[in-house]
Amino acid sequence: MNWYCRCTSLKIRYENSVSVERGPLVYGLKIGEEEKLVKNDRDPIAYGSEFYEVRPTTPWNYGLIEVRARDLEKSFTIQKKEGVAAYPWNLANAPLQLTVKARRIPNWTLYNDMTGPMPFSVIYNEGTPTEKDEEITLVPYGCTGLRISQFPVVAR
Numbered sequence: 001m002n003w004y005c006r007c008t009s010l011k012i013r014y015e016n017s018v019s020v021e022r023g024p025l026v027y028g029l030k031i032g033e034e035e036k037l038v039k040n041d042r043d044p045i046a047y048g049s050e051f052y053e054v055r056p057t058t059p060w061n062y063g064l065i066e067v068r069a070r071d072l073e074k075s076f077t078i079q080k081k082e083g084v085a086a087y088p089w090n091l092a093n094a095p096l097q098l099t100v101k102a103r104r105i106p107n108w109t110l111y112n113d114m115t116g117p118m119p120f121s122v123i124y125n126e127g128t129p130t131e132k133d134e135e136i137t138l139v140p141y142g143c144t145g146l147r148i149s150q151f152p153v154v155a156r
Contacts, residue, residue: 013150015120018064019149027138028147028149030144031057035052035054036053038050054146060148061104061105061109062105063104063153065103078097081093091145
């Protein structure tokens with residue numbers, strides 16, 4: 001018995017962005033992560049003397065390429081692991097992965113060490129994505145530490 005739905009859908013979100021859902025799962029971009037121990041000299045009494053900071057090691061500023069509703073299912077490639085790990089909620093053990101075409105949006109950058117404001121979907125000609133299509137991997141939201149789960153839509 002399959003425990004997941006066989007249909008992928010896009011839900012419209014903030015600033016006309018979209019989230020990718022498949023059955024009950026929401027998907028986020030698979031982002032490479034690097035942990036770094038940071039000494040907290042500013043306010044160690046309130047927050048402890050050290051903490052781990054997680055930073056991206058791979059690009060995160062992608063927009064999904066606009067696809068007609070009738071072609072949506074064909075635009076995603078689904079990879080399902082045969083067995084589910086005892087603890088599936090990390091990048092290494094993600095039970096499902098979706099791949100889809102996207103384009104980087106160079107002017108969507110970090111602001112105050114966080115993702116900057118989400119660009120309004122560029123199907124309305126705002127923002128400038130790169131010309132080159134790239135294939136990105138999405139995993140269930142719960143498997144991610146760094147999360148991009150709402151994507152601007154870029155015109156083909």
